[in-house]
Amino acid sequence: SLSPGGASILMYHSVSYNKIFFTVKPESFKKQMAYLAQKNYSVIPLAKLVEMIKNKEKIAAKTVVLTFDDSFEDNYFNVFPVLKKYNFPATIFVATDYIGREQRNESTGIVFKTLNWSQIKEMHESGLIDFEPHGCSHQELPKISLENAKREILDSQKILEEGLQKKCYFFAYPRGKYSKDIIGLLKENGFL
Numbered sequence: 001s002l003s004p005g006g007a008s009i010l011m012y013h014s015v016s017y018n019k020i021f022f023t024v025k026p027e028s029f030k031k032q033m034a035y036l037a038q039k040n041y042s043v044i045p046l047a048k049l050v051e052m053i054k055n056k057e058k059i060a061a062k063t064v065v066l067t068f069d070d071s072f073e074d075n076y077f078n079v080f081p082v083l084k085k086y087n088f089p090a091t092i093f094v095a096t097d098y099i100g101r102e103q104r105n106e107s108t109g110i111v112f113k114t115l116n117w118s119q120i121k122e123m124h125e126s127g128l129i130d131f132e133p134h135g136c137s138h139q140e141l142p143k144i145s146l147e148n149a150k151r152e153i154l155d156s157q158k159i160l161e162e163g164l165q166k167k168c169y170f171f172a173y174p175r176g177k178y179s180k181d182i183i184g185l186l187k188e189n190g191f192l
Contacts, residue, residue, distance in 0.1 A: 012029070012068045042062055042064065043088040047130065047169070047170075050170075068092045069134060070094075070134065072113070075115060076123065084126065088128070090128065092132070093133065096134075120164070135153065140175050149182055153182075171191050
């Protein structure tokens with residue numbers, strides 16, 4: 001069972017049939033979401049979880065947050081309909097240089113399509129999907145200059161805020177890599 005106390009964050013990438021190691025097959029994803037619904041898990045937005053932590057609220061067992069990195073186009077076809085079926089909110093982290101383009105997975109060389117603006121806008125307008133920045137070009141931030149890291153963070157934030165007319169408060173580190181300086185940059189610029 002997930003989250004004996006506190007929340008579990010289920011982090012996905014692609015939901016499809018490609019051979020990238022982190023990919024989940026659509027039927028597995030459907031089963032997982034059906035399980036959460038049948039077992040009465042409370043699937044809440046990331047923003048709600050952050051608010052609860054900030055306010056030191058007790059987080060009930062069986063609380064789950066869904067996130068997706070890299071904005072694979074399959075998130076529109078294989079994820080969005082399932083989330084709508086169960087009314088489950090989710091956060092998708094977008095590397096903004098790749099919106100509506102193809103991207104190559106570094107470890108396998110597999111080329112995949114990413115969400116385009118009209119898909120992003122439709123998902124955003126549903127009220128279920130929160131889009132947040134994942135850098136512009138998906139670089140490991142500690143490996144580049146702090147100035148370039150700042151540009152990656154703030155430009156990706158600005159592109160999404162302007163494109164969707166919303167505020168962005170969350171950032172997913174590309175490949176999970178960060179440093180004290182990167183955390184400092186995020187805090188200085190109002191990220192939660």
